[in-house]
Amino acid sequence: xxxxxxxxxxxxxxxxxxxxxxxxxxxxxxxxxxxxxxxxxxxxxxxxxxxxxxxxxxxxxxxxxxxxxxxxxxxxxxxxxxxxxxxxxxxxxxxxxxxxxxxxxxxxxxxxxxxxxxxxxxxxxxxxxxxxxxxxxxxxxxxxxxxxxxxxxxxxxxxxxxxxxxxxxxxxxxxxxxxxxxxxxxxxxxxxxxxxxxxxxxxxxxxxxxxxxxxxxxxxxxxxxxxxxxxxxxxxxxxxxxxxxxxxxxxxx
Amino acid sequence: xxxxxxxxxxxxxxxxxxxxxxxxxxxxxxxxxxxxxxxxxxxxxxxxxxxxxxxxxxxxxxxxxxxxxxxxxxxxxxxxxxxxxxxxxxxxxxxxxxxxxxxxxxxxxxxxxxxxxxxxxxxxxxxxxxxxxxxxxxxxxxxxxxxxxxxxxxxxxxxxxxxxxxxxxxxxxxxxxxxxxxxxxxxxxxxxxxxxxxxxxxxxxxxxxxxxxxxxxxxxxxxxxxxxxxxxxxxxxxxxxxxxxxxxxxxxxx
Numbered sequence: 001x002x003x004x005x006x007x008x009x010x011x012x013x014x015x016x017x018x019x020x021x022x023x024x025x026x027x028x029x030x031x032x033x034x035x036x037x038x039x040x041x042x043x044x045x046x047x048x049x050x051x052x053x054x055x056x057x058x059x060x061x062x063x064x065x066x067x068x069x070x071x072x073x074x075x076x077x078x079x080x081x082x083x084x085x086x087x088x089x090x091x092x093x094x095x096x097x098x099x100x101x102x103x104x105x106x107x108x109x110x111x112x113x114x115x116x117x118x119x120x121x122x123x124x125x126x127x128x129x130x131x132x133x134x135x136x137x138x139x140x141x142x143x144x145x146x147x148x149x150x151x152x153x154x155x156x157x158x159x160x161x162x163x164x165x166x167x168x169x170x171x172x173x174x175x176x177x178x179x180x181x182x183x184x185x186x187x188x189x190x191x192x193x194x195x196x197x198x199x200x201x202x203x204x205x206x207x208x209x210x211x212x213x214x215x216x217x218x219x220x221x222x223x224x225x226x227x228x229x230x231x232x233x234x235x236x237x238x239x240x241x242x243x244x245x246x247x248x249x250x251x252x253x
Numbered sequence: 254x255x256x257x258x259x260x261x262x263x264x265x266x267x268x269x270x271x272x273x274x275x276x277x278x279x280x281x282x283x284x285x286x287x288x289x290x291x292x293x294x295x296x297x298x299x300x301x302x303x304x305x306x307x308x309x310x311x312x313x314x315x316x317x318x319x320x321x322x323x324x325x326x327x328x329x330x331x332x333x334x335x336x337x338x339x340x341x342x343x344x345x346x347x348x349x350x351x352x353x354x355x356x357x358x359x360x361x362x363x364x365x366x367x368x369x370x371x372x373x374x375x376x377x378x379x380x381x382x383x384x385x386x387x388x389x390x391x392x393x394x395x396x397x398x399x400x401x402x403x404x405x406x407x408x409x410x411x412x413x414x415x416x417x418x419x420x421x422x423x424x425x426x427x428x429x430x431x432x433x434x435x436x437x438x439x440x441x442x443x444x445x446x447x448x449x450x451x452x453x454x455x456x457x458x459x460x461x462x463x464x465x466x467x468x469x470x471x472x473x474x475x476x477x478x479x480x481x482x483x484x485x486x487x488x489x490x491x492x493x494x495x496x497x498x499x500x501x502x503x504x505x506x507x
Contacts (some may be wrong), residue, residue: 097410107294153350160391161345209302209341215360217331
């Protein structure tokens, strides 16, 4: 789609994966994540296979590994939690570098780390190859409740407007000699948030009036694009199908 | 021929008891461009919101091209809202969809227009305001003047009987202001323009009415009305410094 849909998670490229319809990618990503999550944590070979699949999609989508890695740091807080598990866990223990670690805790940490990373990478690949607008349209075509897609549509439109409002208010505060140090900042900041809320509320009111004036009756018109072609569904199905194959193969052998 | 807009004896008080309209009578013929002038708090916005049935319930009647506005009749209101196209003052309130084309399609889609005809409506409306090249852009990334033009297009796509503009020239730089004037002049549609911008009224609207204290206080050719200093002063209207309606008219019509 056109320029200006930029969000920091989207990578504007042209690739096989970028050209797939959004709903196809959403379903593929979801199924892949489910397969990853239900895989028993000790099937290490399966996780290696999933990682290989992710790398394959990454190459197909022409997403640089470094770009992906940088954005994957969002999972760090969760991984930090996992680091504590081997120390805190109960049961059988092993000694490693002079530390006594719980086997159960190690497995638990690995479980969080492996499944979390794979899930985050899959979601990042989806975001990198799909604009926000297409994601919402995809959810809509998957019959996601209209309340959610409408809210997301408004958010997409008005987040920037609100951010601009907030920026202007901040500059106006600074212009009147406001000294933004942490403790002094709190009160004016809180008042600013309050007035931003009021502004957003009033704008909501005006937007609604403008919508009603154009015949709005509670339902946004659906974008009329046809359903995604079967070939796209089949192409995208290779990811969850391959991951399910890996899961079965490792569990059965 | 039926008038585009006929308002008769319109009264309205807000629920808190403040009276906004005290008997407004106004007739706008088809194809006419009329400026609605008046100080802040004169009831201009209240009147505008009556024209498509968003506000109502007081005494008096409104007919849009022969169709009575009745806020209790949902089916009739849909047609009224097609006929009365309101362009609100802040284009960010009007443009809420993620892309320009989707926003312009919103009104006609609510009227049941679909498919190729919907696309044709969007193209036609965007072309009319000179914004066809920006159809897939995000409204937020357009300049203010461009957003206002798109806001006009969102309403034009509904093929309105009367275009109602709330402060169309506010916050525009002089070039955008002139471009919008050229677009408005080129549109074959009845226009009711709410404005504080008296030179703009003189440029675009042969006729002006002054709304003050919830009543129409004056109704005359714009040039004549702006030349009456006492009248303007009585209704808190002021010409910009150095502006002379007579000289401006001479410039417009040599």
